[in-house]
Amino acid sequence: MPFSRNFKLNTMDIAVAVILAVINAAYVIAGAIGYVEKVMMATGVLGYLAFYVIEGLMWPPMFIAGFLRKKIGVMMLVGFLFGAIRWALGDPDGPLLTLMYTAGTAGAGLWLNYRNWKPSLPNWWVGGVIEFWIVDGLIWFPYYGFPGGMEIFVPCMLVGTVFQGLWGGILGLWIGKALAKTGVIEVVEAPTPPKS
Secondary structure (H helix, E strand, O other), rough: HHHHHHHHHOHHHHHHHHHHHHHHHHHHHHHOOHHHHHHHHHHHHHHHHHHHHHHHHHHHHHHHHHHOOOHHHHHOOOHHHHHHHHHHHOOOOOHHHOOOHHHHHHHHHHHHHOOOOOOOOOOOOOHHHHHHHHHHHHHHHHHHOOOHHHHHHHHHHHHHHHHHHHHHHHHHHHHHHHHHHHHOOOOOOOOOOOOO
16 A cells, blocks of 8 residues: 555545544543643653653544544544634644644554554554654654753653653554444554565
């Protein structure tokens, strides 16, 4: 299957992305995660570390979309819509969040597509880690600077690497599998890789 199939979204792809983005935004906004994040980070190194343990709980819907639809474009659409909803509802970091979530899901989706969407724990953990490194390592920390310097950046990236892969990639895979078993939504099969 050509790579371009990842960006040819049908009605079901778009519906899944919209529903997951709304669910994602609802529980993140209702849980005030954006404000919790700022309070935790204001407490210094331990607050940062604690936040990076829980931050990955924002990512499962993006990975659920990847599991159900097997398209990078669907993952990116969930990320984009999630950021845009937070932006529309007044989150001051909205533009940056929209960029981060879209770029992060693109990176994770590229990895999962490369691995032919194989539903193994290591594949999806690595997908979560890639998203985390793009979102936090390449965008968030450089944009806001490194308050506290490398003594905050390095431990946060190490803790985040473990937990973002677990909460984002693996939890997203498990929830996606559970949804697939209900039969509520059609699960797209992974494309057959070309013979070499």
